[in-house]
Amino acid sequence: GYVAVTMVSAAVPGAQVALTAGAVQAVVNAVGVGAGGAGGAGGAGGGAVLAVGLGLLGLTALAHVLSTVGEYLDTMLRLELSAKVSELIMTKGIRLDLQQYEDSEAYDQLQRAFQESNGGRVYQLMSQLVGSVRDTVTLLSVSAVLFAWSPWIALLVLVSPVPSMLAHVWYGKRTFEVEFARTADRRRLFYYQFLTTTDHSYKEVRLFGLGPHLLERYRGLIRHFLRVDRGLARGESLLAGSLGLLSAVAAAGALIWAMLTTAGNGQVGELAGFLQAVGVVQASALGVLLGVSGMYENALFIGNLFSFLNLPERRIRGGDLPFPERLREGIEFRDVSFVYPGTSVTVLDRVSFVIPAGRCAAFVGPNGAGKTTIVKLLTRLYEPTSGQILIDGVPVERYDLDDLHRHMGVIFQDFIKYDMTVRHNIGFGQVEALHDDERIGQAAARGGADAIVDALPGGYEAMLGRHFEDGKQLSGGQWQKIALSRAFMRQAPIVVLDEPTAAIDAEAESEVFGRLREISQGATALLIAHRFSTVRIADKILVIEGGRLTEEGSHEELLRLDGTYARLFHLQAAGYVTEPAA
Numbered sequence: 001g002y003v004a005v006t007m008v009s010a011a012v013p014g015a016q017v018a019l020t021a022g023a024v025q026a027v028v029n030a031v032g033v034g035a036g037g038a039g040g041a042g043g044a045g046g047g048a049v050l051a052v053g054l055g056l057l058g059l060t061a062l063a064h065v066l067s068t069v070g071e072y073l074d075t076m077l078r079l080e081l082s083a084k085v086s087e088l089i090m091t092k093g094i095r096l097d098l099q100q101y102e103d104s105e106a107y108d109q110l111q112r113a114f115q116e117s118n119g120g121r122v123y124q125l126m127s128q129l130v131g132s133v134r135d136t137v138t139l140l141s142v143s144a145v146l147f148a149w150s151p152w153i154a155l156l157v158l159v160s161p162v163p164s165m166l167a168h169v170w171y172g173k174r175t176f177e178v179e180f181a182r183t184a185d186r187r188r189l190f191y192y193q194f195l196t197t198t199d200h201s202y203k204e205v206r207l208f209g210l211g212p213h214l215l216e217r218y219r220g221l222i223r224h225f226l227r228v229d230r231g232l233a234r235g236e237s238l239l240a241g242s243l244g245l246l247s248a249v250a251a252a253g254a255l256i257w258a259m260l261t262t263a264g265n266g267q268v269g270e271l272a273g274f275l276q277a278v279g280v281v282q283a284s285a286l287g288v289l290l291g292v293s294g295m296y297e298n299a300l301f302i303g304n305l306f307s308f309l310n311l312p313e314r315r316i317r318g319g320d321l322p323f324p325e326r327l328r329e330g331i332e333f334r335d336v337s338f339v340y341p342g343t344s345v346t347v348l349d350r351v352s353f354v355i356p357a358g359r360c361a362a363f364v365g366p367n368g369a370g371k372t373t374i375v376k377l378l379t380r381l382y383e384p385t386s387g388q389i390l391i392d393g394v395p396v397e398r399y400d401l402d403d404l405h406r407h408m409g410v411i412f413q414d415f416i417k418y419d420m421t422v423r424h425n426i427g428f429g430q431v432e433a434l435h436d437d438e439r440i441g442q443a444a445a446r447g448g449a450d451a452i453v454d455a456l457p458g459g460y461e462a463m464l465g466r467h468f469e470d471g472k473q474l475s476g477g478q479w480q481k482i483a484l485s486r487a488f489m490r491q492a493p494i495v496v497l498d499e500p501t502a503a504i505d506a507e508a509e510s511e512v513f514g515r516l517r518e519i520s521q522g523a524t525a526l527l528i529a530h531r532f533s534t535v536r537i538a539d540k541i542l543v544i545e546g547g548r549l550t551e552e553g554s555h556e557e558l559l560r561l562d563g564t565y566a567r568l569f570h571l572q573a574a575g576y577v578t579e580p581a582a
């Protein structure tokens with residue numbers, strides 16, 4: 001609709017020029033005939049004036065209607081496009097692999113695309129494209145009228161804006177190159193802004209006095225951007241401006257030429273049409289010029305959007321086997337090695353272990369040993385570089401990937417605190433059961449969050465976090481209990497808890513983990529923990545050091561072995577007891 005209306009309105013100025021010339025000439029003729037004293041002929045002249053006048057009136061009314069409808073359609077186009085583009089970007093974001101979020105180059109690409117996420121540029125490109133075609137049609141139709149009167153003058157007026165247009169196109173390309181190279185710095189700017197303006201970082205920023213330092217870093221970068229941008233804007237104004245002057249001089253010259261011609265042939269109507277046409281041609285030429293250079297720049301930026309949308313999706317593929325509702329054999333890692341893509345460090349080195357079905361295994365080891373990486377491989381967020389992971393004796397890649405995820409209740413160390421209601425925070429563990437009050441209540445009880453919910457005004461409908469109205473902020477441990485409840489909401493055959501008790505009080509810890517088997521309803525459980533009070537309840541403890549499995553056994557067995565586990569356990573135990581007691 002927008003294109004159709006715009007194209008019809010493009011022909012209006014040409015018709016206006018022709019009608020204006022006709023109107024002036026009709027008046028001149030009528031005045032000339034009237035002065036000659038022939039009454040009858042004067043009446044005919046008046047009729048012609050009236051006809052052209054009515055024609056002009058109709059055209060003006062049509063132009064008004066077209067522009068009103070055009071504006072409405074333009075607004076709709078803008079709104080639809082911004083909604084659509086944001087949706088496309090979110091949909092794509094969901095379909096990418098974790099690797100693309102953890103890789104800085106892919107992340108840069110994501111950010112570049114996000115800059116287009118309000119759809120502004122897509123809309124601009126669309127309206128510039130339509131606008132340029134409209135201006136070209138106007139230019140051509142008016143030029144056709146001009147050509148009929150004087151081809152040379154028409155040519156002069158038409159060609160004059162070209163040099164300035166080329167200057168704009170060149171600067172459009174420069175602007176894009178500069179902005180493209182800036183992506184990483186733009187992310188830094190955003191990060192400094194984020195650090196200084198969110199509740200998340202306020203405490204540290206304030207107490208370490210980081211505000212002025214962050215501001216200084218921000219200022220340094222943004223000032224640098226400003227200097228470069230100013231240079232570009234100046235260059236563009238100077239070059240395109242001087243070339244634009246050429247076109248103005250050419251237009252004025254054409255005008256003088258037309259006046260001289262009229263003085264010779266007496267066609268006053270043509271001169272009037274000409275005066276109007278020069279303005280229209282200049283405006284449409286400028287429109288085409290700005291449209292094309294803007295389109296060029298926007299198309300380059302939109303290239304970012306499309307290269308993001310074209311990123312490969314879900315390279316990790318699953319098979320078609322349904323995932324078992326209950327494990328019969330368990331989980332096995334067979335000689336699994338792993339190197340993060342784009343790096344050369346072997347993070348896991350030929351790791352092999354078995355976790356029998358229904359048992360709980362705890363992974364312990366120093367920071368950076370590779371424990372979380374094991375979870376990322378088991379959950380298929382990454383694929384092993386070599387070796388095999390089997391569940392119930394079947395290689396994991398043969399299971400349907402979504403079904404595999406549906407059958408794992410996982411909470412990571414850096415779990416999310418959703419600024420939503422308690423219901424959402426727990427229910428997201430099984431989003432299909434978001435309105436199943438009984439199930440949410442059970443999950444809360446299992447994760448030890450029921451008492452927190454009872455104390456909240458509004459219960460499960462209470463808003464959490466500080467981002468939205470009436471949000472209640474919880475303590476670190478309270479948030480962790482909510483996250484634990486989310487993992488238990490899934491009622492999955494495999495439960496993975498990465499540092500689930502780091503922030504939880506000792507009483508709640510022994511309450512939840514003392515009954516873990518009952519709570520997880522016989523699921524096979526993987527725990528990663530630094531607190532040995534959590535670790536010791538596990539049926540099997542695996543010690544990971546430098547990417548290798550170094551010890552394996554129950555708490556008692558490992559104590560008897562007197563290796564790393566025993567040393568770490570005694571170290572932690574010694575911290576809890578007084579000298580004499582020890």
Ligand SMILES: Nc1ncnc2c1ncn2[C@@H]1O[C@H](COP(=O)(O)OP(=O)(O)OP(=O)(O)O)[C@@H](O)[C@H]1O
Pocket residue numbers: 102340343347365366367368369370371372373374413
């Ligand atoms: N996305 C990544 N890309 C590259 N290297 C990574 C990535 N994530 C982790 N690593 C590296 O892999 C190693 C193991 O990390 P992992 O998170 O598995 O350790 P962890 O044993 O869970 O440590 P912690 O006890 O501190 O949680 C570390 O050396 C880390 O630097």
